[in-house]
Amino acid sequence: MELLIFNKDTWQEIVYTIRQNRMRSLMTVFGVFWGIFMLIILIGTGKGLQNGAYSSFESYATNSFFIWARNTTKPYKGFGIGKKFNFTNDDTRVLRTTVPQIKALGPRSRIRGETGFNNVVYKDKTATLTIYGDEPEIRDINLMEITKGRFINRLDIEQKRKVAVIGLESLPLLFTGGQDPIGRYIRISGVEFQVVGVFRLPNKNDDRYEENSKAVFLPLSSFQQTFNWGEIVGWYSVNVKSGYDAEQVKKKVRQILARRHHVAPNDIRAFGSWNMAAEFKKMSDLFTGIRFLIWFVGIFSLLAGIIGISNIMLIVVKERTGEIGIKRALGATPVSIMSQLIFETLILTSLPGYIGLVMGVGVLEIIDRILVFLRTDTQMFENPQVDFYAALATLAVLTLGGVIAGIIPAFRAVQMKPVDALRQ
Amino acid sequence: MPHISKNNKILSLKNVYKTYLQGKNHIPVLRGITLTVRAGEMVSIMGSSGSGKSTLLNIIGLLDDYDQGEYLLNGTLMGKMNESKAARLRNRHLGFVFQSFHLIGFKTALENVALPLFFQKISRKKRNQKAMEYLDRLGMAQWANHLPNELSGGQKQRVAIARAMIADPSVILADEPTGALDSTTSLEVMKVFKEINAQGITLVVITHERDIAAMTDRIVFLQDGVIQTDE
Numbered sequence: 001m002e003l004l005i006f007n008k009d010t011w012q013e014i015v016y017t018i019r020q021n022r023m024r025s026l027m028t029v030f031g032v033f034w035g036i037f038m039l040i041i042l043i044g045t046g047k048g049l050q051n052g053a054y055s056s057f058e059s060y061a062t063n064s065f066f067i068w069a070r071n072t073t074k075p076y077k078g079f080g081i082g083k084k085f086n087f088t089n090d091d092t093r094v095l096r097t098t099v100p101q102i103k104a105l106g107p108r109s110r111i112r113g114e115t116g117f118n119n120v121v122y123k124d125k126t127a128t129l130t131i132y133g134d135e136p137e138i139r140d141i142n143l144m145e146i147t148k149g150r151f152i153n154r155l156d157i158e159q160k161r162k163v164a165v166i167g168l169e170s171l172p173l174l175f176t177g178g179q180d181p182i183g184r185y186i187r188i189s190g191v192e193f194q195v196v197g198v199f200r201l202p203n204k205n206d207d208r209y210e211e212n213s214k215a216v217f218l219p220l221s222s223f224q225q226t227f228n229w230g231e232i233v234g235w236y237s238v239n240v241k242s243g244y245d246a247e248q249v250k251k252k253v254r255q256i257l258a259r260r261h262h263v264a265p266n267d268i269r270a271f272g273s274w275n276m277a278a279e280f281k282k283m284s285d286l287f288t289g290i291r292f293l294i295w296f297v298g299i300f301s302l303l304a305g306i307i308g309i310s311n312i313m314l315i316v317v318k319e320r321t322g323e324i325g326i327k328r329a330l331g332a333t334p335v336s337i338m339s340q341l342i343f344e345t346l347i348l349t350s351l352p353g354y355i356g357l358v359m360g361v362g363v364l365e366i367i368d369r370i371l372v373f374l375r376t377d378t379q380m381f382e383n384p385q386v387d388f389y390a391a392l393a394t395l396a397v398l399t400l401g402g403v404i405a406g407i408i409p410a411f412r413a414v415q416m417k418p419v420d421a422l423r424q
Numbered sequence: 425m426p427h428i429s430k431n432n433k434i435l436s437l438k439n440v441y442k443t444y445l446q447g448k449n450h451i452p453v454l455r456g457i458t459l460t461v462r463a464g465e466m467v468s469i470m471g472s473s474g475s476g477k478s479t480l481l482n483i484i485g486l487l488d489d490y491d492q493g494e495y496l497l498n499g500t501l502m503g504k505m506n507e508s509k510a511a512r513l514r515n516r517h518l519g520f521v522f523q524s525f526h527l528i529g530f531k532t533a534l535e536n537v538a539l540p541l542f543f544q545k546i547s548r549k550k551r552n553q554k555a556m557e558y559l560d561r562l563g564m565a566q567w568a569n570h571l572p573n574e575l576s577g578g579q580k581q582r583v584a585i586a587r588a589m590i591a592d593p594s595v596i597l598a599d600e601p602t603g604a605l606d607s608t609t610s611l612e613v614m615k616v617f618k619e620i621n622a623q624g625i626t627l628v629v630i631t632h633e634r635d636i637a638a639m640t641d642r643i644v645f646l647q648d649g650v651i652q653t654d655e
Contacts (some may be wrong), residue, residue: 008548009535009542011641012530013530016530064617082451137647236429322526323528323529325526326526326528327539327543328507328511329485329514329520329526329530329590330511330514330515330520330539330543330587331511331514331515331516331538331540331543331544332543333508333511333512334507334508334545335508335509336543354498379626414507416489417488418488418507419487419488422487422522422526
């Protein structure tokens with residue numbers, strides 16, 4: 001038994017089918033090619049947009065939120081509207097011990113570097129940098145890379161050490177080329193801090209990259225002491241354990257803080273917050289929708305192509321009725337006639353489809369190269385690609401479509417009695 | 425070649441009826457045909473158009489079914505059967521030659537001749553070898569790699585005859601085999617049929633030409649679906 005695919009007669013017939021009406025065949029085959037090509041391009045661009053959008057989240061653990069104190073908007077326990085309040089180190093202790101859903105709690109403080117006001121000095125060089133007061137936990141929320149030395153540790157906090165971790169991008173502002181910053185003393189607002197580490201942010205697409213990469217991290221306790229903040233904490237960055245809803249944890253944290261600072265329980269606007277998880281979910285929902293749309297449109301344009309092939313095969317069967325009749329007179333069984341036609345249809349769909357797939361992936365690759373070549377700091381569009389499973393799914397749809405497209409013409413071919421087929 | 429003794433009834437029809445439905449009218453085509461053909465005979469069936477001779481040949485060739493009666497091929501009753509079984513029987517026992525040759529246009533003479541063996545799933549090499557042998561027997565070896573439209577009518581019919589013979593059928597059925605040929609070529613083709621018949625293959629030839637029919641052993645004359653004479 002010879003397999004259809006290795007059989008010269010099979011291919012002879014396919015070539016003949018195409019040759020019989022070149023223009024018609026090319027147009028139909030093009031339909032399938034274009035359907036797959038567009039589907040791949042759409043999937044790739046969708047993925048590219050998604051990558052671009054997701055990359056702005058990459059510097060943060062996505063299951064996290066930030067919360068900060070504003071002024072009260074409701075009178076409560078004898079206090080009027082507009083009471084100011086601040087989070088304190090006590091709040092940090094309470095939150096850490098009473099909210100088990102929190103994975104990491106980062107109490108933070110910041111002094112923004114103001115333009116024209118040089119706050120960091122090394123020897124004769126000066127720079128304007130944002131100063132953060134932080135605890136080690138912040139590394140679980142804001143992703144950063146330590147390229148040299150170390151980050152702030154627990155002992156730094158407890159002993160209020162005058163140490164600093166400095167951004168890689170701010171090194172050239174303070175140190176002349178190649179100088180190792182580790183161990184050197186920089187002066188921040190008149191106080192000397194020893195540099196113990198250098199950090200780098202992994203994600204240039206973050207809109208805060210510019211500000212945050214030119215920054216200095218100090219232990220929160222040293223920060224509070226140096227800048228006379230006392231016990232005050234600027235805001236909290238909170239990373240929620242996986243499996244818990246960040247919004248629920250945020251509510252709980254807000255309730256605890258409201259009670260501790262005599263804020264009305266329903267005074268939501270007394271706190272400012274940003275839910276990274278919710279924003280991330282909005283984004284991922286959007287892309288789920290886009291993906292659905294892409295597949296919906298893609299599959300239907302592909303279907304149009306496949307129906308075109310089916311149509312052509314119906315015409316081919318009609319044109320070749322006589323020939324099919326001869327074959328049947330000579331002993332071709334209906335099964336062999338049908339499998340030949342289905343195989344023919346399958347080749348007519350999967351070959352152009354495969355070419356479309358390869359070309360689509362190729363075009364995406366070229367776009368990617370161009371994007372890498374033109375790389376800018378912020379990108380809306382990044383690394384367009386089609387993952388392996390999407391490609392596999394397209395091929396599966398194509399093959400299935402090809403077989404289905406062949407079934408109707410194949411049945412039509414053997415519907416007639418051989419004697420009637422011969423008469424044509 | 426199947427070994428069949430001279431007295432063996434290779435085709436046997438008893439009271440065969442066939443009616444076509446045209447719109448709401450039933451048109452009787454065969455009205456009780458009883459006919460026996462012995463192995464090795466060369467029979468011609470004559471009749472005017474509409475006499476039912478083609479229908480009779482189609483029924484004998486298992487290309488069409490009949491409504492009533494009995495048809496035995498080589499002693500086996502050919503009743504209602506599915507297309508796959510009919511196709512296998514045609515492939516093994518029957519060869520066909522048609523008026524308009526019915527060669528496949530995009531296949532060479534050799535490929536056309538080899539086709540029945542393709543349906544027997546015989547390997548390409550073997551079937552081409554055998555096809556070449558048969559083409560040679562019919563004096564067509566040098567045309568093996570030509571397409572049908574490069575051949576003359578007589579040459580096409582020779583290719584078709586080679587194709588009808590290649591699977592060693594017991595019966596070859598020819599439907600107006602000379603209908604599209606000039607008289608000289610017709611005679612040549614009939615000579616070929618005579619030779620085949622001499623090798624022991626049964627031949628049933630449909631024709632409306634007296635001189636063609638005269639070259640066979642026996643003439644069955646059909647009119648309005650019944651056998652008029654059988655001589």
